[in-house]
Amino acid sequence: MIIVGLTGGIGSGKTTVAKLFESLNIPIYIADVEAKLLMNTSTGIKEKLVELFGEKAYLNDELNRPFIADTIFNNKSYLKKMNAIVHPEVGTHFKQWLAQQNSPYVIKEAAIIFEHQKQSQYDLIISVIADEDKRLQRVINRDQSTPEKVLAIMKNQMSDIDKVKLSDFVIVNNDKSTLKKQVQKIHKSILKHIKNTTI
């Protein structure tokens, strides 16, 4: 079974694209969603986060997101430390999930692959790209966020031009009506790639 990475900048449409692969019966793993779940359920993560942030890290057994966000905002080094706790646990969880799948390939959606040089964890990589103004507007609408917050995140992500150079496939998501066709075409190419590399 091969692992296909699905990446792209904030608001590019990764999850929207992942759901289209799911409709083709391809198992999808959304790293961000799983990380959020694990932060509330994994005792290992909980213990380490309390050690890092103190008892206030959890409120009624749920991650105290506003407190964590404030702490990270005031001291950026906390983000790296939190990632160092959460990412390995997500990696282990993904391996357990993968062992239960029965499909020619799986899709793992992760916003950050190239930025952290994680390409070697994937057999193929798909990047979703879209015009910056469209991404900005979509995220503002979805999260009731501000342009400043979204632009600050974009600034820390690799540009679409650089991502395209490093990707095996690219999906242009400026217009929802073309998405399904692009996904079907890539799905066929991946299946062909698997056939050609396993003979």
Ligand code: ATP
């Ligand atoms: P994030 O990086 O924040 O996790 P994402 O890359 O997974 O985001 P989505 O959540 O799939 O992106 O899309 C962001 C928002 O834009 C969603 O509300 C989605 O419904 C909407 N959206 C996605 N694609 C399009 C499109 N082509 N036209 C209009 N809206 C879209």
